Amino acid sequence: MQDWDVIVVGAGAAGLMCAIEAGKRGRKVLVVDHAKKLCEKIRISGGGRCNFTNIHTTASDFISNNKHFCKSALARYTPYDFLDLMAKYQIKHHEKTLGQLFCDNSAQEIIDMLLAECRDAKVSIKNPVSIKGVHPLPEKTGMPNFSLESSEGTLTTHSLVIATGGLSIPKIGATDFGHQIAKQFDIPVTPIRPALVPLTLNEDDKAFCKTLSGISQDCIASVKKQSFRENLLFTHRGLSGPAILQISSYLEPGKSLCIDLLPGQNIEDELTNEQNKKKSLTNVLAPFLSKRFAQEWVDRKSQNRTPADLGSNKLKAIADGIHKWVITPSGDEGYAKAEVTLGGVDTKDLSSATMESKTCPGLFFIGEVVDVTGHLGGFNFQWAWASGHAAGHAV
Ligand SMILES: Cc1cc2nc3c(=O)[nH]c(=O)nc-3n(C[C@H](O)[C@H](O)[C@H](O)COP(=O)(O)OP(=O)(O)OC[C@H]3O[C@@H](n4cnc5c(N)ncnc54)[C@H](O)[C@@H]3O)c2cc1C
Incomplete structure (x- = not known):
């Protein structure tokens, strides 16, 4: 003893x-x-x-x-x-x-x-x-x-x-x-x-993220009144990066988070700008989102047309989709990947x-x-x- x-x-x-x-x-x-x-x-x-x-x-x-x-x-x-x-x-x-x-x-x-x-x-x-x-x-x-x-x-x-x-x-x-x-x-x-943990997605969103795997994007990730401005990382399993890890601690299972993919900018202004109306949507977005991201985003949300082909409601919807991307994770990567x-x-x-x-x-x-x-x-x-x-x- x-x-x-x-x-x-x-x-x-x-x-x-x-x-x-x-x-x-x-x-x-x-x-x-x-x-x-x-x-x-x-x-x-x-x-x-x-x-x-x-x-x-x-x-x-x-x-x-x-x-x-x-x-x-x-x-x-x-x-x-x-x-x-x-x-x-x-x-x-x-x-x-x-x-x-x-x-x-x-x-x-x-x-x-x-x-x-x-x-x-x-x-x-x-x-x-x-x-x-x-x-x-x-x-x-x-x-x-x-x-x-x-x-x-x-x-x-x-x-x-x-x-x-x-x-x-x-x-x-x-x-x-x-x-x-x-x-x-x-x-x-x-x-x-688990908290400070990467998020997993349903099959459709996962397939989309997989195509963007490796791309990192400045964003604001929010849940209710809590938000974090840091990088988001697309992975072949879902979403990670500091912004996602931070917000994961506030995200209740089954609930949605909102991501502003272009914080501090107004992409609707770019989409409705006279100078851009004949450009392809991908080319309008590419200076802000990276060419690959812009391409995939446009392919997923709408065909790659010019702003002039789309009405103002459609352009607003595209802008909202970028500034207020609402996503409902299917879960998270669990204690095996959680920091805390x-x-x-x-x-x-x-x-x-x-x-x-x-x-x-x-x-x-x-x-x-x-x-x-x-x-x-x-x-x-x-x-x-x-x-x-x-x-x-x-x-
Ligand atoms: C991959 C990763 C990276 C991280 N990076 C950072 C970072 O950079 N900055 C930061 O602030 N935080 C970071 N964290 C979080 C941080 O490591 C923890 O919050 C911190 O270590 C907690 O300290 P602790 O002493 O409470 O527990 P721990 O450091 O986890 O220590 C607990 C100890 O208890 C022992 N133990 C467990 N069960 C038993 C048992 N049944 N019997 C006997 N012993 C037992 C374990 O072996 C361990 O040695 C990270 C976490 C992970 C997983």
Whole structure:
């Protein structure tokens, strides 16, 4: 039997940050993970360069049943705090776009930094370790609160931190362990689904997208009042690219999204312009949409005639189709391709200052397992660092 002050289950971004902070406070910390290789998600993130934070992070970059929940942790551990840590290790980085910070070299530098910080804080890390059961212990002052049946034998701890992330990319070790533990302790879990995920289409739309596969187009993708102006990417399975990943987090299954394929322009003016009336529709649209896109779009929507052949109603309909392309996806590419899991452990049960359960003292949930989901662009790691930091100061 091994007794610990803190056991963290999950050696990902949030778990390691929590362990570092708790270790620095002199707590005896054990981190366990069932994966053979640690921090795989950090390693593959941002195309191997890890978009580790976003300098413009605010609470409005997160989706949660309680939009205020993340504020306290984000305020106490900001992107600049993480940058200070990176500076200590001289890890070079750059801003790609929209405040998104990436490593210049490799995500491995961040993993090495976190593991070095764990060593300095005397944190023990064991993997692969599987947890077969978690049991609450009778309340006795000074005695551990939980015992864990593990492949390493029985482990007991005063604070138990669940940092097992979401369900995306099961092949690198994602499980619903955190949600199951919440349920075991009667802590509610909000409905979960894949988010930041490519969308799949019905056969007709899919065939159309397939012909455009590889084309990327600036657009505004909208669902109700939420919209994102970024690139859309046509793929042979459907729609992807940053604009689509972002809006996927807001799109309820079976509902439609609206795409403006020419934001900030008025294509109806071009279509009705005297100078263009004898040109083919493809040639009028091509300067704005790329020749291949214009060709396919025109072929699909109408025969390739000249604006002069079409009445003003028809031209308006063509313009509307470009500025307000309404599409109803058949689904999404699921957890195998999703960057994150929307929903999770209900924040109603958690303290926003410490991430500790209000109904089960000593039990903490941090990172993606919680019902706090960031937009694309480094926000999910910032939440992992900030919530891990908050719990690390409380355990
Ligand atoms: C392909 C991809 C790219 C991404 N790129 C970015 C990006 O550039 N920027 C960004 O901000 N976000 C990105 N994300 C999202 C980001 O990686 C996650 O939100 C973040 O890693 C969550 O941190 P976490 O510590 O909560 O969980 P994770 O990092 O997922 O860590 C969870 C850990 O728990 C372990 N675990 C799971 N189940 C068990 C169990 N039953 N027993 C023991 N251990 C268990 C896992 O092995 C894992 O090590 C990306 C996600 C993916 C899938």
